[in-house]
Amino acid sequence: MNGEIxxxxxxxxxxxxxxxxxxxxxxxxxNRPAVKLCVICEEEKLSEIIELILKETTTLGIRYxxxxxxxxxxxxxxxxxxxxxISIKFAYYKGKILKYSPEYEECKVxxxxxxxxxxxxxxDITCTVNKYLESFRIK
Amino acid sequence: MNGEIxxxxxxxxxxxxxxxxxxxxxxxxxNRPAVKLCVICEEEKLSEIIELILKETTTLGIRYxxxxxxxxxxxxxxxxxxxxxISIKFAYYKGKILKYSPEYEECKVxxxxxxxxxxxxxxDITCTVNKYLESFRIK
Amino acid sequence: MNGEIxxxxxxxxxxxxxxxxxxxxxxxxxNRPAVKLCVICEEEKLSEIIELILKETTTLGIRYxxxxxxxxxxxxxxxxxxxxxISIKFAYYKGKILKYSPEYEECKVxxxxxxxxxxxxxxDITCTVNKYLESFRIK
Amino acid sequence: MNGEIxxxxxxxxxxxxxxxxxxxxxxxxxNRPAVKLCVICEEEKLSEIIELILKETTTLGIRYxxxxxxxxxxxxxxxxxxxxxISIKFAYYKGKILKYSPEYEECKVxxxxxxxxxxxxxxDITCTVNKYLESFRIK
Amino acid sequence: MNGEIxxxxxxxxxxxxxxxxxxxxxxxxxNRPAVKLCVICEEEKLSEIIELILKETTTLGIRYxxxxxxxxxxxxxxxxxxxxxISIKFAYYKGKILKYSPEYEECKVxxxxxxxxxxxxxxDITCTVNKYLESFRIK
Amino acid sequence: MNGEIxxxxxxxxxxxxxxxxxxxxxxxxxNRPAVKLCVICEEEKLSEIIELILKETTTLGIRYxxxxxxxxxxxxxxxxxxxxxISIKFAYYKGKILKYSPEYEECKVxxxxxxxxxxxxxxDITCTVNKYLESFRIK
Numbered sequence: 001m002n003g004e005i006x007x008x009x010x011x012x013x014x015x016x017x018x019x020x021x022x023x024x025x026x027x028x029x030x031n032r033p034a035v036k037l038c039v040i041c042e043e044e045k046l047s048e049i050i051e052l053i054l055k056e057t058t059t060l061g062i063r064y065x066x067x068x069x070x071x072x073x074x075x076x077x078x079x080x081x082x083x084x085x086i087s088i089k090f091a092y093y094k095g096k097i098l099k100y101s102p103e104y105e106e107c108k109v110x111x112x113x114x115x116x117x118x119x120x121x122x123x124d125i126t127c128t129v130n131k132y133l134e135s136f137r138i139k
Numbered sequence: 140m141n142g143e144i145x146x147x148x149x150x151x152x153x154x155x156x157x158x159x160x161x162x163x164x165x166x167x168x169x170n171r172p173a174v175k176l177c178v179i180c181e182e183e184k185l186s187e188i189i190e191l192i193l194k195e196t197t198t199l200g201i202r203y204x205x206x207x208x209x210x211x212x213x214x215x216x217x218x219x220x221x222x223x224x225i226s227i228k229f230a231y232y233k234g235k236i237l238k239y240s241p242e243y244e245e246c247k248v249x250x251x252x253x254x255x256x257x258x259x260x261x262x263d264i265t266c267t268v269n270k271y272l273e274s275f276r277i278k
Numbered sequence: 279m280n281g282e283i284x285x286x287x288x289x290x291x292x293x294x295x296x297x298x299x300x301x302x303x304x305x306x307x308x309n310r311p312a313v314k315l316c317v318i319c320e321e322e323k324l325s326e327i328i329e330l331i332l333k334e335t336t337t338l339g340i341r342y343x344x345x346x347x348x349x350x351x352x353x354x355x356x357x358x359x360x361x362x363x364i365s366i367k368f369a370y371y372k373g374k375i376l377k378y379s380p381e382y383e384e385c386k387v388x389x390x391x392x393x394x395x396x397x398x399x400x401x402d403i404t405c406t407v408n409k410y411l412e413s414f415r416i417k
Numbered sequence: 418m419n420g421e422i423x424x425x426x427x428x429x430x431x432x433x434x435x436x437x438x439x440x441x442x443x444x445x446x447x448n449r450p451a452v453k454l455c456v457i458c459e460e461e462k463l464s465e466i467i468e469l470i471l472k473e474t475t476t477l478g479i480r481y482x483x484x485x486x487x488x489x490x491x492x493x494x495x496x497x498x499x500x501x502x503i504s505i506k507f508a509y510y511k512g513k514i515l516k517y518s519p520e521y522e523e524c525k526v527x528x529x530x531x532x533x534x535x536x537x538x539x540x541d542i543t544c545t546v547n548k549y550l551e552s553f554r555i556k
Numbered sequence: 557m558n559g560e561i562x563x564x565x566x567x568x569x570x571x572x573x574x575x576x577x578x579x580x581x582x583x584x585x586x587n588r589p590a591v592k593l594c595v596i597c598e599e600e601k602l603s604e605i606i607e608l609i610l611k612e613t614t615t616l617g618i619r620y621x622x623x624x625x626x627x628x629x630x631x632x633x634x635x636x637x638x639x640x641x642i643s644i645k646f647a648y649y650k651g652k653i654l655k656y657s658p659e660y661e662e663c664k665v666x667x668x669x670x671x672x673x674x675x676x677x678x679x680d681i682t683c684t685v686n687k688y689l690e691s692f693r694i695k
Numbered sequence: 696m697n698g699e700i701x702x703x704x705x706x707x708x709x710x711x712x713x714x715x716x717x718x719x720x721x722x723x724x725x726n727r728p729a730v731k732l733c734v735i736c737e738e739e740k741l742s743e744i745i746e747l748i749l750k751e752t753t754t755l756g757i758r759y760x761x762x763x764x765x766x767x768x769x770x771x772x773x774x775x776x777x778x779x780x781i782s783i784k785f786a787y788y789k790g791k792i793l794k795y796s797p798e799y800e801e802c803k804v805x806x807x808x809x810x811x812x813x814x815x816x817x818x819d820i821t822c823t824v825n826k827y828l829e830s831f832r833i834k
Contacts, residue, residue: 303442
């Protein structure tokens with residue numbers, strides 16, 4: 001299958017409401033390199049996603065199974081930093097903040113505007129949050 | 140495990156009646172690169188395939204699970220092309236042709252005989268089928 | 279390094295004028311999965327790209343080498359199809375058309391507008407070009 | 418996630434009692450290379466391992482499922498070789514020895530002491546065991 | 557590119573006289589999984605192989621470079637084993653046998669005829685050679 | 696080749712003085728998954744490393760080439776943090792600090808002693824350094 005189709009497919013599958021998508025490189029008989037497309041979705045999206053993949057790709061079949069998931073609750077909060085107010089995604093475990101990460105899309109805009117490496121922006125913001133949270137985090 | 144064993148193993152597993160086989164590169168503890176062999180088969184072939192893999196490979200265990208599958212019906216039809224009659228695999232979705240592909244093995248023979256790139260042969264035949272089907276395909 | 283940085287990095291490297299970029303999964307000592315970023319560029323872009331990568335990523339060093347390349351000449355031509363005029367990229371070998379492909383971005387718009395699988399649009403356009411070229415292609 | 422964390426994580430997960438761990442390279446949306454961590458464990462270790470992974474990594478969720486396993490019984494026996502007594506892991510299928518392998522850690526010590534390639538030591542010991550077993554192995 | 561083309565391509569490239577071929581999974585911009593085809597060949601085969609790859613694949617360009625190689629001399633010798641006379645490939649370093657391996661194709665035939673695991677046949681033959689060579693190998 | 700040999704090989708190659716080592720998964724003819732071992736070293740270590748790899752592995756040949764490298768100067772400095780004095784590796788570009796990272800081995804010991812996630816320790820120390828450097832870093 002033409003590799004260019006993936007970004008298109010990803011967009012369409014995410015629009016239906018898939019929780020996550022990824023690909024893995026696999027190797028089939030007769031020395032055929034191939035790509036395994038994996039989609040995580042709620043059960044009620046299943047048939048719509050299967051139909052989409054059957055129509056848009058060259059595959060002749062799709063396998064699926066029910067998995068259990070353990071996920072962290074998430075909340076996005078605006079935090080004041082030296083670059084302005086930034087959205088931070090906080091993840092909770094048993095009611096306490098376990099981890100957090102600045103929203104990448106916002107960091108990218110700042111990196112562009114301030115002409116700084118994205119890594120620097122990301123790190124500076126992370127450290128601002130780190131300072132706020134010192135006393136709250138699960139340790 | 141010696142990499143040369145795979146083509147032998149593939150043949151034997153397919154002969155038992157597996158639906159599909161592929162490998163994935165994985166990385167284990169202590170920096171060990173390894174290969175994960177994945178076999179898709181009907182339940183009644185399971186024990187024979189497990190026995191074969193345990194005997195032929197170095198593995199000490201095999202994991203398996205039941206998966207659901209959504210597959211397209213397929214039919215192979217001979218279509219007349221400028222290279223002669225070629226087998227085309229048609230795949231159906233809800234009773235209508237959804238996709239099709241020329242049989243590779245036949246295309247290879249033609250590419251050799253006509254001294255053409257296999258890609259050209261494949262494309263020419265695909266376009267012949269495309270023309271026939273224009274009015275029938277699900278759109 | 280945070281995986282989210284790659285799309286940002288790709289954009290910036292392509293903006294400088296790199297010819298191509300790709301990543302490969304590698305495995306380092308102490309069971310560390312890592313990503314090798316490979317950039318193909320003309321020599322005069324080298325120092326700018328090196329500086330960018332050193333600044334934006336966590337790497338402590340970059341290796342490079344001169345490679346020879348054999349590339350096909352390309353020309354983009356508008357071809358009339360049932361979906362309208364579409365840009366087709368033709369690639370030439372020793373002055374003759376060797377291959378061609380419709381521009382994906384245009385195919386995507388058509389797929390959306392006509393509510394067709396992208397694969398179908400791509401195939402239909404390819405077959406239109408195939409018909410035009412039958413007599414010209416190197417065979 | 419910083420790749421250096423894996424060896425640490427592997428150790429901690431194995432200490433809890435996981436049966437096996439491996440990683441796979443995957444590719445996510447927005448060109449993000451990522452690593453999928455797979456752990457095989459008995460059900461009673463599940464919640465402890467999930468908690469560890471949620472705390473130690475950047476992941477926001479873990480998927481799991483019950484798999485069936487077919488494993489070979491194993492027994493470690495000391496065998497006399499020209500390098501001294503070495504532990505050999507024997508694997509049994511339906512009560513008979515099906516395969517065996519010398520313990521790598523012991524082979525490494527011998528390779529160092531005898532200044533031999535590890536491959537040579539491993540092969541010599543394998544052949545010593547091969548000779549012993551000629552009459553017993555399932556064939 | 558259709559994955560089925562690889563076995564065909566491998567055969568044709570090897571027939572021209574390439575020393576080795578392999579593929580690597582890579583990831584390109586816009587979430588495109590791709591396959592990098594690597595060919596090792598003597599300089600005088602270069603242009604023929606480049607022409608073949610340009611004609612048979614969808615690639616628009618090929619990169620190449622001169623590498624130095626350090627290879628072991630090899631000699632194939634028939635050795636008498638309990639399965640009959642088998643071809644063994646011996647590899648020499650500074651005039652002495654450094655390693656050896658039975659020819660896989662012959663081992664496959666034996667495995668089929670004797671209804672033994674290929675692994676067992678391979679191991680038995682390796683141990684027969686091991687016994688012969690005990691006194692000659694570099695250690 | 697038995698995957699268990701890699702950690703042994705890595706150690707031996709690093710002891711000779713290689714600058715870096717990594718592996719890549721590749722796929723060879725006849726459906727053989729394989730591992731490509733890549734070593735970066737100064738020219739004067741080349742022959743010793745080649746000899747080691749030829750002796751310890753099943754390979755019949757090694758390819759090598761001269762690459763240019765652009766690396767950052769590094770200095771390790773002890774920085775006072777709430778977990779005690781920690782070694783921080785600073786990397787310089789044109790005389791200015793460009794990036795830095797705490798030494799993983801020290802962070803691991805702290806994570807164990809303080810019963811904290813390694814990620815938390817690493818982040819806390821990074822933020823301590825971030826605070827010190829705010830005014831010095833290239834931005």
